Amino acid sequence: MPYYIGDVIKDEKQLIARTPEQFAKSGIDVRLNSRVDAIDTTARCVLLASGERISYDQLVMGTGSEATMPSLPGIELPGVFKLKSLVDATRIKTHVRENRCRKAVIVGAGFIAMEMSESLRICGLDTSVVYRGDRPVRRWDPVFSDMIRKELDHHGVSFIAHTTPLAVEQNGGGSALRLVTNDGALEADLVLFALGVRPQTHLAAEIGLALGQTGAIAVDSCQQTSQEGIYAVGDCCEVFNRVSGRWTYTPLGDVANKQGRVAGANLTGGSRSFPGIVGAQAFKVFGLDVAATGLNEDEASKAGFDPVSGTIEGTPTAKSLSRGEQLKIKMIADRKTGKLLGAQAAGVKGAVNRINTLSVCLWQGMTIDDVGYLDLAYAPPYGGAWDPIHICAQNVRRKM
Amino acid sequence: MPYYIGDVIKDEKQLIARTPEQFAKSGIDVRLNSRVDAIDTTARCVLLASGERISYDQLVMGTGSEATMPSLPGIELPGVFKLKSLVDATRIKTHVRENRCRKAVIVGAGFIAMEMSESLRICGLDTSVVYRGDRPVRRWDPVFSDMIRKELDHHGVSFIAHTTPLAVEQNGGGSALRLVTNDGALEADLVLFALGVRPQTHLAAEIGLALGQTGAIAVDSCQQTSQEGIYAVGDCCEVFNRVSGRWTYTPLGDVANKQGRVAGANLTGGSRSFPGIVGAQAFKVFGLDVAATGLNEDEASKAGFDPVSGTIEGTPTAKSLSRGEQLKIKMIADRKTGKLLGAQAAGVKGAVNRINTLSVCLWQGMTIDDVGYLDLAYAPPYGGAWDPIHICAQNVRRKM
Numbered sequence: 001m002p003y004y005i006g007d008v009i010k011d012e013k014q015l016i017a018r019t020p021e022q023f024a025k026s027g028i029d030v031r032l033n034s035r036v037d038a039i040d041t042t043a044r045c046v047l048l049a050s051g052e053r054i055s056y057d058q059l060v061m062g063t064g065s066e067a068t069m070p071s072l073p074g075i076e077l078p079g080v081f082k083l084k085s086l087v088d089a090t091r092i093k094t095h096v097r098e099n100r101c102r103k104a105v106i107v108g109a110g111f112i113a114m115e116m117s118e119s120l121r122i123c124g125l126d127t128s129v130v131y132r133g134d135r136p137v138r139r140w141d142p143v144f145s146d147m148i149r150k151e152l153d154h155h156g157v158s159f160i161a162h163t164t165p166l167a168v169e170q171n172g173g174g175s176a177l178r179l180v181t182n183d184g185a186l187e188a189d190l191v192l193f194a195l196g197v198r199p200q201t202h203l204a205a206e207i208g209l210a211l212g213q214t215g216a217i218a219v220d221s222c223q224q225t226s227q228e229g230i231y232a233v234g235d236c237c238e239v240f241n242r243v244s245g246r247w248t249y250t251p252l253g254d255v256a257n258k259q260g261r262v263a264g265a266n267l268t269g270g271s272r273s274f275p276g277i278v279g280a281q282a283f284k285v286f287g288l289d290v291a292a293t294g295l296n297e298d299e300a301s302k303a304g305f306d307p308v309s310g311t312i313e314g315t316p317t318a319k320s321l322s323r324g325e326q327l328k329i330k331m332i333a334d335r336k337t338g339k340l341l342g343a344q345a346a347g348v349k350g351a352v353n354r355i356n357t358l359s360v361c362l363w364q365g366m367t368i369d370d371v372g373y374l375d376l377a378y379a380p381p382y383g384g385a386w387d388p389i390h391i392c393a394q395n396v397r398r399k400m
Numbered sequence: 401m402p403y404y405i406g407d408v409i410k411d412e413k414q415l416i417a418r419t420p421e422q423f424a425k426s427g428i429d430v431r432l433n434s435r436v437d438a439i440d441t442t443a444r445c446v447l448l449a450s451g452e453r454i455s456y457d458q459l460v461m462g463t464g465s466e467a468t469m470p471s472l473p474g475i476e477l478p479g480v481f482k483l484k485s486l487v488d489a490t491r492i493k494t495h496v497r498e499n500r501c502r503k504a505v506i507v508g509a510g511f512i513a514m515e516m517s518e519s520l521r522i523c524g525l526d527t528s529v530v531y532r533g534d535r536p537v538r539r540w541d542p543v544f545s546d547m548i549r550k551e552l553d554h555h556g557v558s559f560i561a562h563t564t565p566l567a568v569e570q571n572g573g574g575s576a577l578r579l580v581t582n583d584g585a586l587e588a589d590l591v592l593f594a595l596g597v598r599p600q601t602h603l604a605a606e607i608g609l610a611l612g613q614t615g616a617i618a619v620d621s622c623q624q625t626s627q628e629g630i631y632a633v634g635d636c637c638e639v640f641n642r643v644s645g646r647w648t649y650t651p652l653g654d655v656a657n658k659q660g661r662v663a664g665a666n667l668t669g670g671s672r673s674f675p676g677i678v679g680a681q682a683f684k685v686f687g688l689d690v691a692a693t694g695l696n697e698d699e700a701s702k703a704g705f706d707p708v709s710g711t712i713e714g715t716p717t718a719k720s721l722s723r724g725e726q727l728k729i730k731m732i733a734d735r736k737t738g739k740l741l742g743a744q745a746a747g748v749k750g751a752v753n754r755i756n757t758l759s760v761c762l763w764q765g766m767t768i769d770d771v772g773y774l775d776l777a778y779a780p781p782y783g784g785a786w787d788p789i790h791i792c793a794q795n796v797r798r799k800m
Binding site for chain 2: 111252253254255256257258274275276277278279280281282283284289291292293352353355356357359360361363364366370373374375376377378379381382385386387
């Protein structure tokens with residue numbers, strides 16, 4: 001039976017679907033709060049911090065990622081958070097409640113920052129997003145960032161661009177903390193750093209597993225690392241992007257789940273290969289659905305394509321039923337082959353529907369011409385007889 | 401310039417996007433209220449009821465379909481309607497308003513009947529759906545019909561099964577009409593027959609165009625009929641189903657639009673072929689989204705496949721965000737090849753998203769195994785890390 005060695009979880013037993021005791025009944029030995037200090041690949045055993053050695057026939061690295069935290073003065077002050085695990089989430093909730101927080105500052109502008117700006121605002125906090133760049137969620141093009149900024153504005157979240165944090169300090173005034181930046185200071189009862197994650201590869205490097213160009217553990221399509229019998233899955237390893245044809249670092253929960261199942265099949269005698277991803281992603285910020293798949297133009301150029309793009313403003317319903325809801329879609333195709341390379345969408349509704357549909361087109365390497373004549377489920381509450389997908393595809397095609 | 405000869409429209413000029421005068425400015429001669437009595441294919445001209453002859457180089461048959469109306473006593477009484485055109489719709493609205501209608505009976509239980517039951521109920525009418533079969537919308541399996549019946553019940557629409565209309569009569573009592581059936585009579589101020597459509601092929605048959613097995617005009621992938629230079633598009637002609645590999649009669653607005661564009665390209669010197677359909681459809685009835693694509697099990701068996709199916713009850717959001725909304729999905733695959741053959745879905749939201757995604761899988765002939773590992777945009781407001789699509793595909797795969 002394989003061993004599962006859990007993450008360090010303190011007093012959070014209620015969060016676990018099955019307890020170690022329940023696992024034990026199925027003959028599975030689960031050790032929580034058990035840090036692995038070293039791995040002896042010759043003797044095939046792992047060494048726990050407690051001194052115990054556990055032998056293995058096959059090993060799965062599921063060491064995950066760690067949240068990026070800058071080394072700023074005051075970063076360890078109470079009220080300064082990251083959001084990586086469920087434990088972080090409950091700590092944030094407890095802090096907000098127990099300290100009757102009124103002001104929150106989020107540093108970073110990726111989709112975790114967007115989602116948290118909504119959550120904190122809904123909790124009644126005065127919320128600001130501070131970002132060194134000029135616009136939120138870089139993966140999306142400016143036409144979509146503008147929609148997101150408007151949505152933040154509309155819900156009272158202030159987006160503060162071109163601003164870099166320098167220190168967190170204790171505050172004498174109304175709020176507990178001050179975030180000092182290159183452009184003045186912001187008061188806050190809670191400072192959340194949402195600066196992305198990086199793969200935890202310390203143990204992997206120690207035993208000489210090959211890392212990819214992204215810095216994450218290199219794996220093959222069976223999720224096996226450079227050493228036979230050692231697999232890696234989830235946020236600690238790379239994943240193959242079918243559109244760019246390259247190994248990428250895409251630490252997302254759905255990808256991790258699929259990799260886990262593939263590795264599980266292979267190390268228990270089965271044979272399954274992970275087909276890769278196309279880069280489908282989505283998030284919700286207040287009333288706006290935001291989604292993307294495949295490559296944006298920068299990524300497409302870097303991957304050696306000659307991108308042509310088109311953006312259209314459609315409606316998520318037939319025009320006869322429209323109440324003015326927007327659904328903006330952008331598609332990117334390769335001039336030489338006509339293949340779809342990527343898409344972005346945002347709107348009050350319907351964005352994720354379109355991006356999922358286009359993700360299958362990318363998965364299969366379809367051309368923009370094919371996409372323009374797809375058979376989609378037409379009914380006025382869900383779109384026009386020509387769906388925004390068709391209209392956008394034909395727009396791109398005319399430019400090629 | 402091609403001629404466009406319009407449907408018979410009386411006093412409904414306000415419904416037309418462009419008037420004949422506006423078309424004329426672009427050099428296009430549009431004749432409304434101009435019935436074509438005959439076509440002379442040797443002389444290449446059409447004969448109008450007015451006696452005028454209009455010559456052509458190429459001809460497009462866009463004669464559409466007509467609503468099926470049974471030959472029952474009283475079918476011509478005021479207050480008895482079909483719903484085929486915009487004119488029918490405005491007549492129904494006018495009748496409801498001017499006669500202060502209180503009771504409506506709909507005969508038939510396809511998706512037009514479902515949509516109209518919602519519209520009439522919203523207008524405040526006591527609404528019944530009368531159907532000779534046992535359940536609404538036959539294309540969907542009983543597990544979905546049950547959801548639809550519950551939705552009708554919940555909104556006060558009564559569904560009367562196993563009931564066949566025999567006559568419409570004038571009524572002495574509170575309502576203007578009585579629908580006499582094999583199981584008693586129903587009072588109504590409005591009776592709507594929603595029994596589907598059949599292709600209008602009278603002119604086509606007269607000039608010897610080949611009809612397909614479905615009774616609609618046979619076309620090739622360029623939308624050309626059996627006679628060179630004569631094209632057919634829309635509800636009067638057949639369409640190729642990529643999943644069954646057969647020509648079918650699928651009179652839907654989105655299909656007609658695409659066929660029109662293909663024919664237009666070909667008769668003006670271009671070269672475009674219509675890639676066919678997979679059978680994607682959707683409708684909304686009150687708060688329920690209902691969608692399907694590909695083949696159901698009956699259709700799959702008839703098309704020579706060995707269908708295996710699985711149905712799962714998922715949620716349209718991650719479970720952590722679920723408020724109990726259902727999203728039921730059924731998938732059908734071929735035991736021999738593993739290919740996806742069809743899918744059905746219904747739920748408060750998310751059904752159309754899944755059916756569109758699966759429509760592309762059908763379009764490309766993907767296997768159920770591929771579908772189980774698709775990269776879809778994951779975020780908790782839109783589904784779990786394993787989407788209902790993945791879960792259902794893996795459910796079907798285990799049965800193969």
